[in-house]
Amino acid sequence: MLFQNGTNEITESFYNGALNKFSQYGVLENNVDKVYVPGSFELIFATKNLINKDYDAIISMGCIIKGETNHFEFISSAVVDGIKDLNIISNIPIILCVTTDDNIQQSIDRSGGKFGNKGADSAEAALKMIMINSK
Numbered sequence: 001m002l003f004q005n006g007t008n009e010i011t012e013s014f015y016n017g018a019l020n021k022f023s024q025y026g027v028l029e030n031n032v033d034k035v036y037v038p039g040s041f042e043l044i045f046a047t048k049n050l051i052n053k054d055y056d057a058i059i060s061m062g063c064i065i066k067g068e069t070n071h072f073e074f075i076s077s078a079v080v081d082g083i084k085d086l087n088i089i090s091n092i093p094i095i096l097c098v099t100t101d102d103n104i105q106q107s108i109d110r111s112g113g114k115f116g117n118k119g120a121d122s123a124e125a126a127l128k129m130i131m132i133n134s135k
Contacts, residue, residue, distance in 0.1 A: 014117065016119065017123070018120060020120060039075075040063070040064050047060050051086060056130045056133075057133075058093075059123065061122070063107050064101070072100070083098075093130065
């Protein structure tokens with residue numbers, strides 16, 4: 001599992017949501033690795049380095065909040081495309097848990113707020129994909 005250090009309270013909520021979902025299915029916390037990266041763009045490189053390790057799945061977690069420049073669009077597209085490309089070449093599922101929000105309230109709403117927790121959703125997706133991959 002990957003964890004982006006930027007926007008700490010949001011990604012920490014994603015991570016905790018994922019851990020809670022995993023525990024509902026009997027996955028022990030000590031079977032989940034956390035790797036810190038400095039930002040969402042770096043998720044691509046970190047994920048690439050983990051796809052040949054002994055993991056059943058990888059969840060790339062991050063939060064990109066729109067600012068005043070076009071940087072948001074460039075980073076968002078690059079991260080989505082990068083993780084998509086890694087899924088094509090990987091033998092294990094890579095789950096994208098990166099929100100692209102217009103403001104911090106949208107991030108809060110998606111990290112345990114009124115729209116649920118994307119970390120928990122991603123953990124459930126990872127478990128389903130692991131089952132598909134084991135067939």
